[in-house]
Amino acid sequence: MFTADRPYIFHIELTDKCNAGCPMCPRTDHMNFCKPDRTKVFNVELTLEDFRTHFTDGFCARTEEIVFGGAYGDPLAASELLEITEYLTERGVRLATSTNGSLRTPDWWRRMGEAMKRTGSRLELHIDGLADTNHLYRVNTFFEKIMKNARAYIKTGARAEWHFIIFKHNQHQIDEAYRLSREMGFAQFTLIDTIRFSGGPRFEYVMPTGEHRYLDLPNVKAAQFQKSGDGIVAVDSQDEAMPSQHPGINGIDCKSAAFNRPYISAHGQVSACCWVTGSDEEQTFFATHGLGPDRYNIRNRPLEEILLDEPFASHYAKAWSKDSLATCRHKCGKMLRNKRNRLELAEPA
Numbered sequence: 001m002f003t004a005d006r007p008y009i010f011h012i013e014l015t016d017k018c019n020a021g022c023p024m025c026p027r028t029d030h031m032n033f034c035k036p037d038r039t040k041v042f043n044v045e046l047t048l049e050d051f052r053t054h055f056t057d058g059f060c061a062r063t064e065e066i067v068f069g070g071a072y073g074d075p076l077a078a079s080e081l082l083e084i085t086e087y088l089t090e091r092g093v094r095l096a097t098s099t100n101g102s103l104r105t106p107d108w109w110r111r112m113g114e115a116m117k118r119t120g121s122r123l124e125l126h127i128d129g130l131a132d133t134n135h136l137y138r139v140n141t142f143f144e145k146i147m148k149n150a151r152a153y154i155k156t157g158a159r160a161e162w163h164f165i166i167f168k169h170n171q172h173q174i175d176e177a178y179r180l181s182r183e184m185g186f187a188q189f190t191l192i193d194t195i196r197f198s199g200g201p202r203f204e205y206v207m208p209t210g211e212h213r214y215l216d217l218p219n220v221k222a223a224q225f226q227k228s229g230d231g232i233v234a235v236d237s238q239d240e241a242m243p244s245q246h247p248g249i250n251g252i253d254c255k256s257a258a259f260n261r262p263y264i265s266a267h268g269q270v271s272a273c274c275w276v277t278g279s280d281e282e283q284t285f286f287a288t289h290g291l292g293p294d295r296y297n298i299r300n301r302p303l304e305e306i307l308l309d310e311p312f313a314s315h316y317a318k319a320w321s322k323d324s325l326a327t328c329r330h331k332c333g334k335m336l337r338n339k340r341n342r343l344e345l346a347e348p349a
């Protein structure tokens with residue numbers, strides 16, 4: 001799955017802590033005032049020391065990009081995000097940091113921008129609406145604070161993208177948010193169709209105030225939006241199937257294998273990707289091959305030794321041939337992923 005002769009791209013969860021309580025996030029107990037689900041969240045984080053140990057100068061030179069995202073937390077909530085960002089960008093690593101943007105101060109964000117722009121790194125700010133709607137999904141975040149932070153960051157010349165998940169309650173604000181993102185100097189506006197309505201077109205949750213609310217499926221799709229003058233409009237269009245770029249095995253085109261892109265959790269566990277990490281299926285798969293979790297923790301072994309070891313070396317490929325991993329079939333066989341429409345805002349130089 002992973003090879004040492006190609007540059008690595010890592011997807012890293014810096015922490016499982018978060019200030020927000022997005023109802024559809026796996027960390028959120030959505031019927032319990034959107035509090036963290038304590039069976040999944042342990043308040044752990046990776047430190048600058050972890051990066052100094054594994055991302056040596058030599059290893060940074062072989063690392064093309066690190067995506068700071070994750071499954072259970074927000075990178076901004078990691079105590080040493082700024083120090084880690086400075087350390088990696090000083091060594092030439094490009095970053096992509098995904099956040100709700102509601103923590104820290106404009107001064108902190110200026111320092112972040114200075115570090116990020118060294119390597120052309122990008123910030124994905126997830127803002128699903130405007131002042132009156134963003135907090136309906138990004139529960140416990142503050143729109144005005146996000147705007148102040150974004151302005152301070154963008155002013156440094158670093159790249160920022162506005163990512164917008166479409167719901168019924170924010171679909172009428174897409175054009176306005178697009179225009180605002182342009183005016184503020186964002187480099188890209190990305191619309192996202194969520195696939196998390198698998199249980200039906202309504203998703204019930206309880207706000208921290210005790211108010212019962214519902215998320216509803218929108219009746220527009222990201223792919224429908226096109227630029228029109230200074231704004232964007234929805235036009236009638238067919239959803240295009242995502243073309244497969246790699247042949248794959250048994251119809252499974254593993255994204256991690258294709259891009260040499262392993263996942264590391266805030267516990268230090270190395271996994272094949274963010275979809276399988278920590279799942280019952282992953283645990284059963286490891287156990288079937290007699291592999292214990294401690295072997296895959298960067299606190300116990302060198303990172304590259306883990307990546308080139310089993311189950312990544314051959315067990316995954318054999319499992320795809322036998323079609324024994326449902327997650328792999330769903331995510332990389334049937335391509336059941338959130339769909340995105342990326343609208344570039346800045347003209348290329």
Ligand SMILES: C[S@@+](CC[C@H](N)C(=O)[O-])C[C@H]1O[C@@H](n2cnc3c(N)ncnc32)[C@H](O)[C@@H]1O
Pocket residue numbers: 018022024025068069070071072073074075098099100126165192193194195196338
């Ligand atoms: C757990 S978050 C971690 C990063 C960061 N906390 C954030 O929200 O950007 C991982 C990703 O899930 C996305 N996400 C959250 N709720 C979603 C939903 N309902 N549908 C699709 N993606 C969602 C986030 O926007 C983010 O890109």
Ligand code: SF4
Pocket residue numbers: 018019020021022025026027028071072073074099100138
């Ligand atoms: S901001 Fe990200 S990690 Fe935090 S609750 Fe929302 S989706 Fe989950």
Ligand code: SF4
Pocket residue numbers: 252253254255256257272273274275276327328329331332
């Ligand atoms: S779901 Fe399976 S096939 Fe897809 S990226 Fe993850 S490990 Fe690879």
